[in-house]
Every structure is written in structure tokens, then in C-alpha cells.
Amino acid sequence: MPAAPLLELDAVRIRHSGATRPTPDGVSLDVRAGEVVLLLGPSGCGKSTLTLALDGLVPHAVAAELAGTVRVAGLDTREHPVAELSEHVAMVFQDPDAQVVTGSVLDEVAFGPENLLLPAETVLERAERALKLVGLWDRRDDNPDVLSGGGRQRLAIACALALASPVLVLDEPTANLDPAGIDEVYAVLRELANERDHAIVLVEHNLDSAVDIVDRVVVLDAAGRVVADGPVAEVLRGRAEELASLGVWLPVSTLAGMRLREAGVPMATLPLTPSELAAALEAVDSLPAPVPEVAERVEGALASARSASEPASAAHPPAITVRGCSVRRGGRRGPVVVDEVDLDVASGDFLAIVGTNGAGKTTLVQAIAGVIPAPRGTVDVLGMDPSSATARERARRIGFVFQNPEHQFVAHTVADELDLGFRLQGVPDDERAAEIERVLHRFGLGELRDQHPFLLSGGQKRRLSVGTALVAGAPVLVLDEPTFGQDRARASELLDILGRLNAEGTTVIIVTHDLQLVADHANRVAVMQGGRIIGVGPTGEVLAGPLIEAAGLRHPPLARATRSLVRHPEWQQVTRMSQLPRPGRAAA
């Protein structure tokens, strides 16, 4: 049925004011009713910018030049205001907090239709329908602030639905959410995709959640040009190698499938989801043995996995010892957020602390690093009690990186930012220059020494914040959700840096929601729930065991595929990519 396309893009080129080249660059595509389109591309290719052009925010509200034409339901976006176009295209943005404008869930959903001057009864009808669809009708009188991240993002979807536009555009809707929130949002999106009432355009880096609701994929390259446009199976399965080389992130199951294929495991079609990967593995008669993890680590950690209070490892002295640590938030009468926690971190460990939102992860690491006071004598970092040490003493032993790197910057240039740290440590003037040089070089910031820290790119800011935390030579580095709101490419770049630091002897502790990153980088995992640590152990063991589900989390994609394998029991413990057999070592 050749219905007229809802969106028609013809040679769309968008150049942000101040940018030298346009991204996207010459994108032409049509979106028709009922289609679910996933927009992919490496960071900086202009995916988000393109979504802003779909309802006229580019060029009307964002300072950017638009060349080519965007037609929404036949209307040229350049000639029609955003408000008019919003009747045809509704948007959901990345940050759930930055989309709330009123004080109650019901008012929020009514806001759009009210702006469209619909009669009050219609407004209420639409609000009710939209809220029921996303499961928030019972919470209509609540302040949006008390909803969880996933709840607020579902609210944003309800607000978009209430506009009754045939096209729904979502720009990284789950990037700021924890795994539970991601599931909530995708449950709603799956329902919408099944109803086929809406065309959905989705930008998403979390492909493992998105891939099974999508039917078409459009891929941009780094220059912002369309390199692939077609059905999911054709693009993601058929051209996986090509996409990977462009810097496009692929579903973990597909990446695993590619590696297995290289290793000689027969795989007729590349899997896209964990269940497809599991089916493909079950179909094979014999699999090569997975690469074992480094044995020494497993042994050392196995002993401590049984009891969290035993010393972590006999081979390595403890870097951090936490005993009976309880912390309240907001003063003496505030709620207990960390409850009688015992934790040992051996020096040289790469520990990931995981748990749902509100489990107390951030509070615990802040107490360990002395950001917030812990009761005296409950925390020991290399012989220092952070609650009674001075800032300078703390900085020598433990570095802390906040979620938003900008919060920590105080100087006007990158070099000054590092200089400040050295000066606080009392490094003499003549040695500082060389030291700064060393850190700049090490974090790939050499050419940016005179740049203002706030003008760096997201990845550069993150590297600088890690650099400043390590200036004092701290052997322990703590990072609070360092991958929050970032795409996979940037997240894995940071994790690679952390991996290198760890290999050189730095003890690393990260708080994160991304369990596949945990699986691929951490050697130990602590699982938190309700302010308590419900288990600590080597990564493979924790991820393969029941703790993850007990804490209300979901297994990372690779573990989901391997856990249920029947024909290959030796593969059930495979959770990290590095455990997959390498090319040339495959069994015949």
C-alpha cells in the first residue's frame, strides 16, 4: 500500500553554528506509517541533530543551518512553526528531568494538548488514554519528581502520545536510566510498535534492548552520510563487519557471533539477540572450550566470595577495608542509605559495584573516598581513615571522579587544572611543568593544554577528570557512574583507560549500571541492595549466579545467552567477550 510517507527527508544537511562541516550530510529517507526505524551511527555523526530536524526544532529553535528539505506530512518544516509540526511529530528526549514542566503527572500530559487549544474534555480523554498506556494513570496526582527515572521517561512518552501525532521520535530515551528503567521503557515501546499506530524513529545506543522491536535500520557513517538503509536482518546481520569498522556499536550477541565465526564456529546467520545466540550455540555439535579466566584471580576471589568479611585475597594486601559502615543521608535523622556494610578491596582489584537505583552504591563509594563522612573507624584506605584525614592526605591515597566531570573543574585551562592538583600536593615549581606534561600526554590531552575545560568534548572531559583525580599519585581510583549518559564507544574508551591503569597497579572501583561493561572489565563485582552488600565475588561467578536477579538486575546479554545452554554446560559461565575463543584456537 503506497501511502504517502509521514516524513520525507531530501538531501538534508545540517551545520551547527560554529561547526566546520555539516553532520548529517545529505540524508535522504522516507518514513511511513507503522514503521519502526532505528537510526545508528558512530558518535558525532549527527543522529541527534537529525532527530531535532524531524519536528522543525532545527532550524527554528536550534542555531543550525539546514540545507535540503524535511517534509512532515507534506509540510516543509522551514515554512511551518514547531508548534504546528508537533501535531504530526512528537519527541522524547534523553534527559527525563529536562522534559518536565509542570508539577503533577496529569498536568504534564495535559500540557501538550492544552497548548493545541483542544477542548478540556478532549485533553482529559487523551491524557487518560496516554497515561493508561504507559501505566501511570494511578499516579496522576503525583509530582513527577517522585517517579523513578524509568517512570519519568514513560511519562515523557505519554506526553508525546497525548499530542496524537502519527510519528514518535525518541532520542536515546534510555541513556540515563538504570536497567529496570530501560526495561520499563521498552515494555511500553514494544507495545506501541506492535500496535502499528505510530511510526517510530529511534536513536539508541542500547541496541540489545532495541533490536527486537525495530524493523528497519538506517546507518550513518562518521561524516553523517547514509551508508545503509534496510530491514534489520539485512543490515545488521548482512553487513555487521562493515558497520563495526565504521565505529557503529552492534548488539552484544551479534559481536559475540562475529567472534565465534572468526574462531571457526559455524554460524549460518549472525544472532541479534541473546536468545538467537543461544539457539545458534545449541545448534552446534561441539564448541571450542571457552578461554579460561586468569586462574590466580579466580582462586583468590573464590575464597572471599563465600564470606564478604574475610580478607579479599591472601596474595594481595587489602587497599580498602570497610567494617560495619552505616551512613544516613541528610543528617542524623535521615534515612539509612548504607547499612552495616563490610567490604574488602585488595590492591590491584578492579571492583564494580552494581545495584538498582537507590541501593546505596553512590553513598557507599562517597563514604569510602571521604566525600561524605563515614562513622570514624569504619573505613580504612591504605591505613588512612578518610573521615578524619585532610583533603591533601586523601588525594594522595584515593581519587574520586564524579558522574559529571564538569563539577570538578575549577581552572581556566586544561594545564592549569592539573597544575592546581600538583600545587596542592606541594610539588615544587620546577618539577610541576614536567609532571603536567606527563599527565597530559598520558591522557591524550597534549594538544588541548590551553583549552578551557568546559569546551572539551565529553570524552576529553572525562579523561581530564580521571587525570586530575590521579595527579596526587593515588593508588586507588573511584568512579561514580562514569558511563552514565554516554554512548558505548565513549564508555568503552574510558573503560579501556581504566583497564590500563588497573594493569599498571591502580586499584579501580566503579559504580555502574552497565553489566556488560562490568563483565568485560571488572575482575570482582559487589552487588548491593537496600543499602547492604548482598554478595561479592569474581565477576564470572557473580554474573553467572543468582545474585544479579536477587538484586533486581538483569543479566548482561552474553550471560543471558550462555546461562541456559544445555548442550554445552562448560559455556554456562561465559559472561565476558574475552572468554570467547580466539581465531586459530578453535577446535576442528
Added chain:
Amino acid sequence: MSTAASTVAASRNPYAEQAPVHPARFLHRLNPLGKLAAPLPAMILIVFTRDLATPLAFAVLALVLLFVGARLPAPTVAALVVGTPVGVAILGVTFGVWVDASRLDGASAAASVVLIEVGDWRFTLAAYLVGLTTALRVAAIVLLSLIAGLTTTGPELVRALVQNLRVPYRLGYTALAALRFVPRFRHELDVIRAAHRVRGIDTGRGPVAAVRRSISYAVPLLASAIRHAERVALAMEARAFGAHDTRTERIASRWRPRDSAFVALFWLVTAAIVWWGLLVV
């Protein structure tokens, strides 16, 4: 956890539709503009009074109105009953200390009663009385403004401004959205403070260090504030904000005869109190 949070929040979400109140609590049923307009002449007149009786009478009037006409939570009632006299007494001393002794009537009886004497400097009863009057004027003005303040929610006020006073809705609703930024920025500031503390750069003491510290907090705070405001603006525009000259009002804000009556009566009482105040002096 989430259900507990929702019940707590529902009971004190100022933005949600308010539960119906007892008819006797009439202040909640008046138009916010009326509650603002009624005490306005009194608030201006109080600025020019010099006696004790007039501000005292207005303070009592405001308190009586609040206790009768408003549904107040117990802590607020306690704060008003205890806090007002204590606050006035203390504020009276601090204001009194600043009174220029040479401008007091040295012949009056109160001027000869010395309350505190430090070297050459004397704090006389006359000075305290002047301070007390000033404090009482401040208290009366604050209490009068609470008549609207404690019985009106932000959305109610915006609705009244837009519907009854014809303030452009783009202004009103944008201001309401901006109000939501406040707690967010407060949290953000806390995090920035902690981040700077961790880096060991807030160690200086004294006013110079404090100013420098504030500046170093301001940069990241402003950067994130601007970014947040831009995002909110995009989200509002994407939801058709500003599409038409008016927008649907689901809840009508009316100016009823009772609002006119309240304002007229209040103005009459105001005139009576001021007249009585002049007679007393």
C-alpha cells in the same frame, strides 16, 4: 518503596489538585489575586506608620484570618504562634541597637531607662521601643503576605494571573516551569561543593576565599543551568507551547462576588485600623 514515596508526595505536592477543604477555611476558596490585592494598601501604609499599635493590630488581624480561614499544618501554626513574638522581640533588639540615639527624644521617660551599658554606649528603653516598632512593622507585612502565601499554590496563582489579569500565558507558564529548576540547582550546587572539596580547593578561610569559592561554584552551575534551560525549552516547544494566542484552561479561575466582598471588607478594616491608630497617637 515507590508506593510509600507516592503517598508522602501526594500529601504535600503543591502542584497537584488540592483536596477539597472545609467551607469555613474560606481563604483557600478565594481568588489569589483578591488575596494579594486585599492586604496591599495595608502593607504600604504600615511602611509609613511610626506607632506600635497600628502594625500590632494588622499583625493580629493577619494571624486571626490565617487561623480561621486557612487550613494550616500543626508545625506552621506553632511557628506562627511562637515564632512571631520571639522573632519580633529579637529583631527589636537588633534594630534597636542601630537606632541613632541623638534622634531620640532625650526628655522622655523611656530614654532614661538604660537596659545595657557598655562603656560610653547605652542601650535605652527608648531605643528598644523604636527597634520593636520597626520589627513589628516587618512582622505585620510578612504576616499579611502570608494570607495569600500560605493558601495559594503556584499553579493557582499563575492561572489567576493568566485568566483574570490577562498576563500572557507564555510568561506565566514559563515562570512556573522555571520554578521547578530551584530544587534541581540546589542539589547540583551540593554536588559541585562536594566535588571541589574532594579536590582540596576549598580550604581557604575568610571572606576572600569565600568569594573565590563562590565564583568557582558559579561556573559549573551556570554551565549546567543554561544547558538544562535549553533542553527544557526544546521540550516545551516540541509540545506545541506557544502554538496559539491562548491555551486550554482545564481549571477556570473565577473572580466571584465573594472575592470583591473580601477585598472591600479588608480595605474597610484597613481604613478603620489606620484611623484608630491615628487617634491613639
